[in-house]
Amino acid sequence: MLRMWMAELSRRSGVPVATIKYYVREGLLHPGEATGATRSRYDDTHLARLRLVRALVEVGGLRLAAVADVLTAVDTPDLPLHDVLAVAQGALSPEASDEPDPAALRRVDELVEQQGWAVDPAGHNRRDLARALAALDAAGDPLPGAALEGYAQLLGGLAEREVATIATDDPATAVRQIVVRTVLVDPVLRALRRMAHEHVSARTLPRGARTADPS
């Protein structure tokens, strides 16, 4: 196993020395092995933990209290991996404070039932979806049922492939992957959707002047 001093741990992890010391004081990082009155040696486990904390803080935008909650889940051996990931996912998107429209919420529950999805009724994913649907209603352009089902089937198929690539043998790595991919793949999908719109509209929409008379 690799052994290193604090300076090297900082260089390899990209986390400043003062921040590493702060994480140790706050209990987010286990102390190094003391080799004298003032020096400690660190190893791969410290590096891995720092990478996870960095992903939670910098990519996930989590506050340290939320980071501590996720780390507690990672460090609880009795907790199944699915529940660890649920804790990480829940920490990523703090819920909006407004109550979602009851009709939109019923629509979401019908969709969940129709898709046969196992979704936590107390989690905020279903309320987030209800808020998004209600926003479309309020903008005067409600999403038709067939379109919503089409999106759900598409994202369901996508999730199968995405979850299959999670490292299930190591909870810390799995959580880091979940955080990074949940947060950072959203902008990839958004940019691809806009590019695809651009391409399809170039191909399928009328290209001529809207009032031109070809004669």
Next chain:
Amino acid sequence: MLRMWMAELSRRSGVPVATIKYYVREGLLHPGEATGATRSRYDDTHLARLRLVRALVEVGGLRLAAVADVLTAVDTPDLPLHDVLAVAQGALSPEASDEPDPAALRRVDELVEQQGWAVDPAGHNRRDLARALAALDAAGDPLPGAALEGYAQLLGGLAEREVATIATDDPATAVRQIVVRTVLVDPVLRALRRMAHEHVSARTLPRGARTADPS
């Protein structure tokens, strides 16, 4: 055609009277038909335009200068619908100021070529995608090529269906739909992706304690 006074136009559009007057002064809304020294009558065209302006401002988050640019495109009969929509789409996502990583940009261009997509090389969609890919690299979890292609094919198929539902006979309605759906369907997809992750991980990941010994 429906004819109404200012008070009714305000009530029907949900836009305050003072704001409507401001839009008229700024040239974002055409004046009503004067019926005396101080009163004017408004009609369906005013209502439709106010709905469009409201969608651009409230849903798209556009500043009035950007709203004016989009309206100019809508009001230019020589401009093909595809170009009107490109103006609206471009106004929706102001570009980040940092230069995207050149290697990530090359990767995007290769993807565009491989998918056969018509994407404006000067538009910022491809640079937005390059930034999103570079963020995954920086987080130590680069997106594999096969995953990127899979996402692109998925979103390409989605865009075919989405663009097919745009009202091509009326540019103002088409722009309103593009703005509302571009902005407000993103959160629908995000929530569905998280719900699908939750469902798939419940079904496929090991459910037991991670260290439990069943003996």
